[in-house]
């Protein structure tokens with residue numbers, strides 16, 4: 001059974017976290033977060049996903065930020081066969097520096113230049129619907145245009161979900177009590193066309209951690225209602241013509257043909273290193 005042995009062998013990888021989704025509750029994994037990023041220790045940059053990650057169970061010093069370099073042990077999982085997914089050993093996590101943009105976007109672009117626009121949403125959706133879990137399940141796509149965003153109350157934000165969240169957040173012998181997970185109050189959904197020439201358009205939810213946190217923390221006020229403020233942030237600002245917006249998209253492992261926007265990469269327009277030359 002050599003191949004199975006190889007499949008389950010632990011290895012140490014280095015990556016930069018670029019995606020952190022809002023926590024989700026499942027019967028099997030409890031509370032977990034979809035974390036994805038760019039693996040940096042191979043011959044070429046590649047997108048990887050860590051699952052499951054009980055992010056809020058990590059010690060405060062281990063709760064990595066977006067664009068933080070991390071090193072950890074991973075192995076291939078058994079149930080999630082998507083090629084980019086790794087099962088993490090969170091106890092092995094070592095945190096490195098955060099790649100900020102104080103000196104510009106070049107270092108972040110160095111991570112994603114070869115990945116940005118490598119696939120279109122239409123292409124990988126069609127392939128994943130046909131092939132299933134073995135197909136590409138993560139990509140950084142360049143929308144041809146983002147026509148709008150729809151902000152709607154989240155139907156999961158209801159008492160039934162709150163009860164499930166409360167159960168999942170029950171402290172056990174090894175954990176300190178933590179706050180009950182609340183569902184994100186609003187859903188933010190992008191309408192866009194990808195760069196595939198016959199694209200009929202996509203309508204995909206953005207499941208970024210920040211959408212949930214903003215919905216819970218922001219209040220109606222001078223800047224508008226929370227719904228209006230979410231539109232201003234996630235559409236007017238992130239998708240403005242001053243930004244070279246890209247979407248990290250990923251699928252659901254039980255439903256490979258169904259993709260969501262899991263994070264937004266929104267550097268200033270013309271910041272891509274090659275474009276400086278022209």
Ligand SMILES: [Zn+2]
Pocket residue numbers: 120121122123193194195196199200201202
């Ligand atoms: Zn498309």
